[in-house]
Every structure is written in C-alpha cells, then in structure tokens.
Amino acid sequence: MGKVTGFLEIDRQVHKYQPASDRIRHFREFTLPMSDQEVEKQAARCMDCGIPFCHGPTGCPVHNQIPDWNDLVYNGDWDGAIRNLHSTNNFPEWTGRICPAPCEEACTLNLEDIPVAIKTVEQAIADKAYEQGHIRPMPAASQTGKKIAIIGSGPAGMAAAQQLGRVGHEVHVFERESKPGGLMRYGIPDFKIEKHYVDARVKQMEGEGVTFHCGVNVGVDKKVSELLAEHDAVLYCGGSETPRPAGIPGAEFIGVHDAMPYLVQQNRRVGARTSSRSHGPPSRSSPVASMWSSSAVVIRPPTVSAPPSARARYV
Ligand code: SF4
Numbered sequence: 001m002g003k004v005t006g007f008l009e010i011d012r013q014v015h016k017y018q019p020a021s022d023r024i025r026h027f028r029e030f031t032l033p034m035s036d037q038e039v040e041k042q043a044a045r046c047m048d049c050g051i052p053f054c055h056g057p058t059g060c061p062v063h064n065q066i067p068d069w070n071d072l073v074y075n076g077d078w079d080g081a082i083r084n085l086h087s088t089n090n091f092p093e094w095t096g097r098i099c100p101a102p103c104e105e106a107c108t109l110n111l112e113d114i115p116v117a118i119k120t121v122e123q124a125i126a127d128k129a130y131e132q133g134h135i136r137p138m139p140a141a142s143q144t145g146k147k148i149a150i151i152g153s154g155p156a157g158m159a160a161a162q163q164l165g166r167v168g169h170e171v172h173v174f175e176r177e178s179k180p181g182g183l184m185r186y187g188i189p190d191f192k193i194e195k196h197y198v199d200a201r202v203k204q205m206e207g208e209g210v211t212f213h214c215g216v217n218v219g220v221d222k223k224v225s226e227l228l229a230e231h232d233a234v235l236y237c238g239g240s241e242t243p244r245p246a247g248i249p250g251a252e253f254i255g256v257h258d259a260m261p262y263l264v265q266q267n268r269r270v271g272a273r274t275s276s277r278s279h280g281p282p283s284r285s286s287p288v289a290s291m292w293s294s295s296a297v298v299i300r301p302p303t304v305s306a307p308p309s310a311r312a313r314y315v
Helices: 036-043 066-074 078-086 092-098 102-106 108-112 118-131 155-166 196-207 224-230 260-276
Strands: 147-151 170-175 211-214 233-236 256-258 297-299
Touching: 036 066, 036 118, 066 078, 066 118, 078 092, 078 118, 092 118, 092 196, 102 108, 102 118, 147 155, 147 224, 155 170, 155 196, 155 233, 196 211, 224 233, 256 260
Parallel strands: 147 170, 147 233, 170 211
Antiparallel strands: 256 297
C-alpha cells in the first residue's frame, strides 16, 4: 500500500485551476499540473483496502487496479504505474481527464468526503508517460491474416481497434467525420481534453497497423453488405448524437437548446483553428472566442424582437 499512515497525515489535494481571468482568453485545458512529489503524496493516501471499492462493480468500470498503481506512484515507480494502468485501460490520459470518477465516489475515504485523488493520479501517470516517450506503437509480433472492419472511431471503436490490431488482425476503422475520435473529438470541448491527445493515439495506432478511413459514412457512402463481404468480421461501435432529454421543468421553453449541436459545431471551429496555429489562445475578438459551449444545455434569451407571448421565463 501507499504510506501506512498517509491517509491520516496528508490532506486531499487535486489540480488547481487557472484564474478565471486567464481561462476566458482561450479554449484550452485550464488545470495546473501538480509536481511529481505532490502526486506521490496523494498516492500515499491510498489504504490498499482489503475490499477496494474503488475498482470493480462499485467503482472503476474498466477495473483499473487503483491501489496497485497508487502504491507504484508512491514508491516513485512511474514506469510500472503506466504499465499497470495500460493493462486495463487503453487511453488513461482520456479517462484521467473526462471520466466522472465513480472510483472516487466509491473510495472508502469518501465516507469522510476526502477520497483518494484517484483521477488526478491517473492523469499524472499518463501525462508522465507522454513526457517520457512511453506512448509509442506496439505492433503485433505476427499477423493472423484476418481482416476486421470497425464502424465508428469513438472511444469504443478506437479501443477495440487497438486491441484487435495488437493481436495481429488487419484492422480498418470507418469514420463518418473528417477526423477520427468520435465523441472524444466532436462532443467534448478542448477545455476538458485538448485534441492532440486524440491525435497522438491515432498516430500510435497507425504505427501499429490500424487504417482509418475518414469521411466514409457506412450505410450511405458504403454498403454494410460490402463491408461484410470484404472483411472476416464487422464490429459496430457507433455513438449517438441524439440528445437525451433533460426531463426537467422548463426544458421546453423558448431559448433552451440541447448542447450537442453546439458542441459539434464548436469543436469543429476550435479544431480548425488549433490545427492552423498549434498552440496559443485565440484573440478575444475572434469569431472563435465569441462562441461558447456547455456540457449540459445551452440557455439563451429569446431575441428582443420576439413577441412577449413567445418569451418564456428562463433561468
Ligand atoms: S477504496 Fe480508496 S483507499 Fe481503498 S484501495 Fe481504493 S483508492 Fe485506496
């Protein structure tokens, strides 16, 4: 386990944020990285519970071996930690950023509202692996001769493609949009995860032999029957852009919109901008800076010209 008395001695600490005055000037992530020493102290708080509620059915859905990599980080074995993390999770730098962390909800220390900072430690392990060049292609030693098509390049499609490619299958991923990533690229704003993390995994997987076919809308541009005829297996990993109804009073008011169309639109704009100027915030007067996105619903007042009867109350 981490430090035997760590949870008694060390306060919980997670990433801090940039000041709001800085955050409003750009669309990038705004968490401030913690030092290795700070992260190791947080890992030291893990009690290595006899029944670790943090993983398994009560916690981490991908069964990350949380107490194990907390112990490795506490002991400074960051290489061992990323190897352990990759054994259950293809993309820990994604989950370390955007997962809602049911593991922390389930952590025994959450009985006192001070769970181990599991998500922060996970992100730090993955980010350090990037820094140290551990995110590199791991091609299969031999090929099976089997050809597999995957429809959709969201997290499920990419994870399946990586696993199937690494056991030696010839994998082809078909994506409707112009770039791979699905929800990761088009449904989540850059302030939660910058898209170079998606690009890096695409590059890694191309190095492992996975082929991405973008701009191919299966069922429209290519028939499913063709895919079935050309491949030994077809895996469907499509997502959905259909918003889930909020189901709250007022959701039907004028000026209340689902966020999904805005997220897709905004991610396309920011993506186009960041690919033409790799880093640096957009100027505040740019069209990009005038657009906002939300992970829930976008609420806008009705236009002034709308008749009063059409102007519902809004919050
Ligand atoms: S439940 Fe919390 S304290 Fe227990 S092993 Fe998991 S992370 Fe560590």
